[in-house]
Amino acid sequence: MTPEFPPHLVRAIALAARATTQGYRLVRLTPTPYTWQLLDxxxxxxxxxxxxxxxxxxWLNT
Known part of the structure; x- marks a missing residue:
């Protein structure tokens, strides 16, 4: 049986992969409120x- 992942997790992984192909690293900052950051x-x-x-x-679309 294949595990099913939450849609938000799948999206975050897909965007992280996309960011990587564009020369960035996607990270989630803590503490709350969580923000997302693209790093070189x-x-x-x-x-x-x-x-x-x-x-x-x-931003990645621009």
Missing amino acids: ALDQTPIYTADSLDDIET
Whole structure:
């Protein structure tokens, strides 16, 4: 039986993979409220911070 993952987790994994192909690393910052951040994959410099995965996806689309 194949485990079923929550849709938000699948989306986060897909966006993390997409960010990687564009030269970024997607991380979730803590503590709450959780925000998402794109870092430069090479030197870990913060590139973009957002409150939602929607915002991250929009930024990656630009």
